[in-house]
Amino acid sequence: MDDLPPGKGRSDYRIGEITRLTGLSADTLRYYEKIRLLPQIGRTAAGTRLYGERDLTHLRFILRAKAMNFSLDEIARLLEMRGDPQHARDEVRELTQQKLQEVERHLVDLETLHRELTLLVNLCRGASDGCPIIDDLKKGTDLFFGSREK
């Protein structure tokens, strides 16, 4: 099910390459395979794991979901949906719908934060004398930690 049609992407990524591409440790990759978050990874005759493009997209999905603070158990169920959306169990469809709403709420928050930060950056650019925002933040920091400037 997780195999791509022949000729679609690489299928010979070594674990070291995958750690570089995803930022996940080799132990984590092996753990994900052990708990079946990842499908069984193909191996060479010598037993070296070889990851495919499909495994990589799988891992990227896991990373995005983890960034949203979804639990590994939830991610496993979302992957079930991802693998076969038409035949997913009702409970998995419900969870996917619920997570979609969470992501949408997150997007609204991110959009607001994006606009706030854009405004703050633009205020600094438009300032004639230093950056009032950074100055204010610095004053606040000094109150907490004390200024080292004499």
Add this chain to the structure above:
Amino acid sequence: MPPIQVELFSAPNCRRCGKAKILLEAVVSLWPESEICWRVVDVVEELDHAVQIGVLATPAIAVDGQLVFTAIPAEERLRDVLRQHVEQARTIPE
């Protein structure tokens, strides 16, 4: 008829905000206070309000909660826009 609400979004040390304020003050004075009410909003003090309106830089001008200018407008253009809003407000029954 309620007065239209004009907000000038400004910030400390904003180079062009003073000029925008002088311009707005002059244009707004063409109407009585019963038709136009205006204020300067310090975006640092009212960041949430500024972001909600969609202000991404200062100076900016909003009329009745809608962002209308994102830079200093030409005097004539500002007058036209305010006139349109005032005339529209006059048609709203009390």
